[in-house]
Amino acid sequence: TCLPDPNAPNVVVTKLTLVCATAPGPxxxxxxxxxxxxxxxxxxxxxxVEYRIKISFRVNREIVSGLKYxxxxxxxxxxxxxxxxxxxxxxxxxxxxxxxxxxxxxPKGMLARGSYNIKSKFTDxxxxxxxxxxxxxxxxxxxxx
Numbered sequence: 001t002c003l004p005d006p007n008a009p010n011v012v013v014t015k016l017t018l019v020c021a022t023a024p025g026p027x028x029x030x031x032x033x034x035x036x037x038x039x040x041x042x043x044x045x046x047x048x049v050e051y052r053i054k055i056s057f058r059v060n061r062e063i064v065s066g067l068k069y070x071x072x073x074x075x076x077x078x079x080x081x082x083x084x085x086x087x088x089x090x091x092x093x094x095x096x097x098x099x100x101x102x103x104x105x106x107p108k109g110m111l112a113r114g115s116y117n118i119k120s121k122f123t124d125x126x127x128x129x130x131x132x133x134x135x136x137x138x139x140x141x142x143x144x145x
Contacts, residue, residue, distance in 0.1 A: 011064050013057045013122045013131040014096060018043060020051040024143050035133045042115060042136035046143050048108035053101045055087070055122065057130075065089040066125030069099065074117040087122075106139055113139050 018027035027043050045051065055069055067087035073080055087099045106112075116137045122130040 005060075008060055009130065010061050010092075011057060011059055011067070011122070011124070011128075011130040013055060015054075015056040016120065016133075016135070017054040017056070018045065018051050019054050019100065020045070020049055022046070022049055023051075029133075029135060031131060031133060038133060038135040042138045044138050044140050044143060045106045047106055047112060047139050047141060049106050050103050051106060052103055055099045056096045057099070057122065058096050059090045059092045061092050063089060063091045064124050067099075067130075068123050069101070070121045070123060072119040074119070075114070108139075113141065 013031050015031055016029040020027065023046075027045075029038055053069075053071075057067075066089060069085040069087055071081075071083045071085075073082075085099070085101050090097055116139065117134065118137060119132070119134050121132045124130065
């Protein structure tokens with residue numbers, strides 16, 4: 001077995017995936033690289049589709065209690081939503097864990113279309129900020145313009 005790097009954080013968030021059966025391709029953010037680049041690009045989500053968010057993460061050394069995924073959604077600079085998902089408690093292991101949010105429906109209708117800025121945070125009971133990142137979602141009438 002390979003031991004985790006002692007300098008690596010205990011909790012490493014590796015990926016965010018928008019899981020949507022009707023999407024033309026995978027909608028994935030690699031969270032191990034340059035997080036700044038995600039502020040400049042956007043996922044396109046077709047209005048009204050059902051989707052879930054999948055967070056992939058690893059626990060390296062010790063049990064972590066009360067993991068939470070918190071998401072703040074902004075539209076034109078105004079916070080319109082805050083969602084908090086209880087992820088749970090996890091022990092160290094070599095394989096990644098995956099957490100899936102409940103099914104959600106993308107907003108639909110002319111007023112819902114447009115760009116959304118999302119501030120995501122992966123934290124725990126001790127208020128440790130394991131990872132915070134920003135990304136953008138654009139709701140469109142169809143997958144492609």
